[in-house]
Amino acid sequence: MRVRSNRKRVLSDVLSIDAWHEPFRVDGSTSAVHVELSFTEGRIGGSDVDFPFTFKVSLKRALLTVRAERPLEIDRRSIARSVPEAEIELTKLRTARETAEASLSGKATLTPALFGAVLTGATARGEQLTQQDILKIVQNVPEVLVSPRPRNPQEYAWELVPTYRDGLRGQPWDPIDAPRLRVKPSTSVLPQLLPTISVGVSCALEDLHISDIVPKRLGLNEKLRKLIHNDINEAAAIQHLKLVLREADLEPRAFDNRFAEVILASVLAVPE
């Protein structure tokens, strides 16, 4: 469908996804399911002549869902757990992020410097962090916090939240070394039509961060454009754009649209 392809082009710049699994075996052993996920923040619409403007997109939060079709069963002991692995560390980082976010005012965004200051307690002591300290924090703290979310026997999900940035960036895990989970068939014979493993990434509408809409139209010079620019109009235009992008491909899940999800990507894991 053309609309779908149009939307996919928009969101393909926000994340790339690939998924594969080891061949299914009926000898009782399990097969690993690998998901390669990479997030970027980018300017969209530049190369697309259909779009009358360009805009920046990033994700504030996302949910990865892996669903195995029957007769496959998820081996619960094999689920990739939190990143970082120590639960206390995860709680500490999450609390630091929440505190840093709460201290932001207006349109200010979260930065590694602010996050570092909160994490080390420098804000409370009224200190300034040096560039070296910030670099140390960035190197030692994972860029994305990953928390597992059990759904049902056939499905498992992971919530992805940036640690010290405003949007998701980079790879949350090593796709080869850290398979998301392992599956095994519950029957002794595999059906002729092999069961599938679907992998999807979704987010709430408010987690889709769109900014900086710039019209492509010529003839309106930059100075004039800045004069007519208004924050209120921009906020309304961004909200409209989000709703249009969502409606174009949204799989309705909720009864009302208050917390409806945006499906960002949906792929099938291919056999290795």
Added chain:
Amino acid sequence: MKDNFLTLIGRTLEILECDSHSLSCLAEMSGLDRFTFYRSADLSGLDLSNQDLRGLNFDGANLRGSRLDGALYDQGAFNGSKLDAAQQGMTDHYDVYLDDVDDVGLNRLYLFVEFRGTSIEEIISAVGLSYKQVAAAAKLSSSTLRKTRQSQPVAIETARSLAGFVKHLLYDKPHRLRQDWTVIRQPIARFLVSENDGSFSQMRRNDIPEILAMSDELLRVRREVYPSTYTLESWRDKPTSIATSLKYLRPSARSVESDRSPRPPVKIPGQIEFKFRSPNRDS
């Protein structure tokens, strides 16, 4: 379809370059439902002072750092928004919509409903009927209607009768109400639970799906133990007692969520799908 998509995308640019900076006008321009347009929107740091925001709902919207002094708005419009501490005065504790009380899924819980008295008065005054006429039309006694006007707890069945009457006016006799009158689309009530000492405490709307998921589990456990006592139709429980009962009847029921085999939700014969359903139970 692509043309339609591009038309909509083009409208984004029109909103951006529009001379008007009124949130209400810009929502109108979008061609979408202006009432829900700003739900989950990022409106932080904006100067919205003296704007007319009536007819808009801001559930999930971020308004931190925004100036709202002198703005006109419907009561309850900001009850689900992210606000600064200084803006909290624009909210009250009513988080339930008129549509919510109609949800038959709630039949499984002993819930009471408290309406915002001023909104009920406003509705009655807008329809231009006397209290007695409204009570008769809503199939309520005058004293029960008075309770709703005085923000006293009423049974959920009473709330449904009143909601049915308002919806009848809204959808079947819209000439009774002004076209731009959206007060009744805003949060108008709250769910209450009776405590052992006779007092009431609030049950947040967002907590209902989890309570109902637990009630599914409890009903199933009870039917396993006492198959003849607990029928699907007669079963009802206090939300506060569900967790305790589950713990007593099946100690492991809630403790190992990831390893527990979830069961499909219980279907009451003739029941329609209800919105307060845990996302975990979708499949």
